[in-house]
Amino acid sequence: MNTTTPYAPRDRFVSISSLETVAAWLLAIIWIFPLLYAFWAAFHPSEFMVNFELFAPLTLENFANAWSQAPFARYYLNTFALVTGVVIGQFVVCTLAAFAFARFPIPGKNVLFMLVLIQLFVFPEVLIVENYRIASELGLINTITGIGLPYVASALGIFLLRQTFKTIPRELEDAARIEGCNWLEILWKVYVPLAKPTYLAYGLVSISHHWNNFIWPLVVTNSVESRPLTVGLGVFSAPETGVNWATVSAATLLSIAPLLVAFLLFQRQFVQSFLRAGIR
Amino acid sequence: MSLTAYHKMQLYGALLLLPAAVLLTTFAYLPTITTVINSLFLPGFRGAPTEFVGLENYQVLFDDPTFWKVARNNLIYAIGTIPTSIALALCMALFVNGKLRGRGVVRMAYFTPTILPMIAAANIWMFFYAPQIGLFNQLLGILGFSGVNWLGDPSVALGSVIAMSVWKEAGFFMIFYLAALQSMPPELKEASDLEGTSRWHFFWRVTFPLLMPTTLFVLINALINAVRVVDHLFILTKGGPNNATNLLLYYVYENAFSFFDGTTAATITVVILLVLAVVATLKFTILDRRTHYQ
Numbered sequence: 001m002n003t004t005t006p007y008a009p010r011d012r013f014v015s016i017s018s019l020e021t022v023a024a025w026l027l028a029i030i031w032i033f034p035l036l037y038a039f040w041a042a043f044h045p046s047e048f049m050v051n052f053e054l055f056a057p058l059t060l061e062n063f064a065n066a067w068s069q070a071p072f073a074r075y076y077l078n079t080f081a082l083v084t085g086v087v088i089g090q091f092v093v094c095t096l097a098a099f100a101f102a103r104f105p106i107p108g109k110n111v112l113f114m115l116v117l118i119q120l121f122v123f124p125e126v127l128i129v130e131n132y133r134i135a136s137e138l139g140l141i142n143t144i145t146g147i148g149l150p151y152v153a154s155a156l157g158i159f160l161l162r163q164t165f166k167t168i169p170r171e172l173e174d175a176a177r178i179e180g181c182n183w184l185e186i187l188w189k190v191y192v193p194l195a196k197p198t199y200l201a202y203g204l205v206s207i208s209h210h211w212n213n214f215i216w217p218l219v220v221t222n223s224v225e226s227r228p229l230t231v232g233l234g235v236f237s238a239p240e241t242g243v244n245w246a247t248v249s250a251a252t253l254l255s256i257a258p259l260l261v262a263f264l265l266f267q268r269q270f271v272q273s274f275l276r277a278g279i280r
Numbered sequence: 281m282s283l284t285a286y287h288k289m290q291l292y293g294a295l296l297l298l299p300a301a302v303l304l305t306t307f308a309y310l311p312t313i314t315t316v317i318n319s320l321f322l323p324g325f326r327g328a329p330t331e332f333v334g335l336e337n338y339q340v341l342f343d344d345p346t347f348w349k350v351a352r353n354n355l356i357y358a359i360g361t362i363p364t365s366i367a368l369a370l371c372m373a374l375f376v377n378g379k380l381r382g383r384g385v386v387r388m389a390y391f392t393p394t395i396l397p398m399i400a401a402a403n404i405w406m407f408f409y410a411p412q413i414g415l416f417n418q419l420l421g422i423l424g425f426s427g428v429n430w431l432g433d434p435s436v437a438l439g440s441v442i443a444m445s446v447w448k449e450a451g452f453f454m455i456f457y458l459a460a461l462q463s464m465p466p467e468l469k470e471a472s473d474l475e476g477t478s479r480w481h482f483f484w485r486v487t488f489p490l491l492m493p494t495t496l497f498v499l500i501n502a503l504i505n506a507v508r509v510v511d512h513l514f515i516l517t518k519g520g521p522n523n524a525t526n527l528l529l530y531y532v533y534e535n536a537f538s539f540f541d542g543t544t545a546a547t548i549t550v551v552i553l554l555v556l557a558v559v560a561t562l563k564f565t566i567l568d569r570r571t572h573y574q
Contacts, residue, residue: 015378016374016375016379016380020375020380021381023371024375024376024378024386025382027372028389031389031390031392031393031447031450031451032388032389034393034401034404034405034408035392035396037404037407037415038407093300094300096296096297096299096300097297097300097301100296100297103293104289104292104293104296105289106293106297107290112297115304116300116304118308119304119308120560121556122308122553122556123508125508125529126507126529126549126556127307127311127315128529128533129545129546130311130312130314130315130318130549131307131311132536133311134307134311149303149307150306150307150308152303153300153301153302153303153304153307153308155304183292208395211397212395212398212399213397215510215514215529215533218514219537229397230397230399230400230511233400234399234514237406238514238515245407248403249404249407252400252403255397255399255400259395260392260395260396263392263395264388267391271391271455274394274452274455278456
């Protein structure tokens with residue numbers, strides 16, 4: 001063991017028995033099986049849903065059916081608009097608030113910050129009844145703004161950005177001030193660029209959350225014009241509608257495809273983001 | 281009157297906070313307060329003023345066996361999902377932290393359910409649970425057993441919902457354990473190897489205690505999810521059969537938007553808020569004592 005040089009990458013993986021390897025793979029197969037099954041069902045005629053045949057004919061008909069039976073193009077557009085809007089709104093509002101918490105002498109700052117953190121537990125969807133009333137008083141029912149607005153002042157965003165901003169040395173700020181920057185310029189030129197990794201992490205977490213969010217969008221929308229993919233999929237595939245299963249699989253895959261592909265391509269970034277946003 | 285530089289900073293800071301403060305007030309604080317108020321009043325008929333009834337709505341709620349059934353379901357749901365997904369997450373993390381052939385693929389298989397919407401996951405599991413054509417019953421049929429009504433039998437349905445939630449959740453918790461395992465100093469393992477400690481002992485004496493902060497963190501998240509996430513019920517069971525799988529937040533939704541009983545919905549919401557308050561207290565007292573803010 002003395003042969004290892006101090007800077008050689010350490011062999012950090014613990015060796016495990018072959019029994020554990022089998023268990024690990026078995027669990028992995030069980031875990032991925034539902035998705036593989038959905039893929040199988042979506043790409044084969046519906047009679048092969050339950051009769052597994054390796055060489056059953058492949059088809060795209062289920063996707064064509066799903067696409068024609070429900071306005072998925074519109075749902076995509078709505079989800080896309082929703083996610084973009086929420087993330088931009090969150091970035092702006094949370095950046096300003098986090099900057100205030102990190103650098104400004106606000107009276108009762110700690111109490112205010114604790115109040116913000118309450119939102120880590122009391123989500124808009126828990127207060128669904130009252131938020132519905134408020135949204136309707138503001139004329140936000142059946143609008144994409146109505147789906148997104150309650151999430152814009154995000155405690156998680158404020159928390160993560162405040163934490164990052166606090167680690168940025170004051171000297172950088174002072175240097176910018178000497179060059180004649182005002183507060184907003186300091187924020188924009190010093191703090192925001194240095195917090196890029198936090199924006200990326202928080203952005204990815206937020207995108208996944210809002211792409212997948214269901215109950216609040218369900219309540220606040222009532223027509224195709226504003227429904228996001230999840231709600232569209234929920235309405236489309238509700239068991240009582242009697243839609244063919246292969247079509248439901250295709251519709252399900254359609255709804256998850258963009259996020260799933262993004263995840264598979266940027267796995268590391270996604271996982272790192274969840275970790276960053278989680279360990280707080 | 282001229283402002284001192286300090287006061288200017290205060291004013292500036294307050295202005296920066298303003299957008300967040302307005303939004304949080306509108307969609308978090310105000311609705312919380314009005315929910316509590318609504319739970320203390322009975323709505324008047326035809327525009328008559330509402331009537332203050334004190335805790336009567338709570339009395340009515342607590343006399344309602346359906347409420348207790350739903351609350352009990354939620355408790356069973358939490359007890360069913362949380363320890364199982366935490367244990368599985370820990371196993372998964374230990375597996376992919378080990379020298380494993382195809383580690384990347386295995387890790388991806390574990391984690392992928394996490395990024396699906398609950399609705400999509402429920403759709404997929406519907407193919408397994410459906411009474412006649414569902415995959416589970418087909419398999420049972422091949423093995424010569426009669427089928428189980430996975431979502432229609434009141435004694436099985438909640439278990440089926442739990443199984444799906446575990447599948448959806450475990451991979452998410454795994455990444456936190458994996459990160460914790462990878463940040464553990466390898467010297468610990470080397471030292472225990474020198475001492476000849478068995479792996480079983482090493483896990484329970486060293487690894488598991490060192491993972492305790494992660495376990496607490498994951499536990500808090502799992503508790504929140506157990507009250508917050510009810511999306512799958514919309515597809516799988518709609519809370520049925522006969523409320524066998526109904527959970528608190530879904531019951532709020534039903535009361536508000538199917539039975540149009542805003543008062544009961546508000547009263548149950550307050551119960552949920554109390555549960556969340558307990559979880560929050562748990563987090564801020566136990567968990568934060570162990571983590572360090574700057």
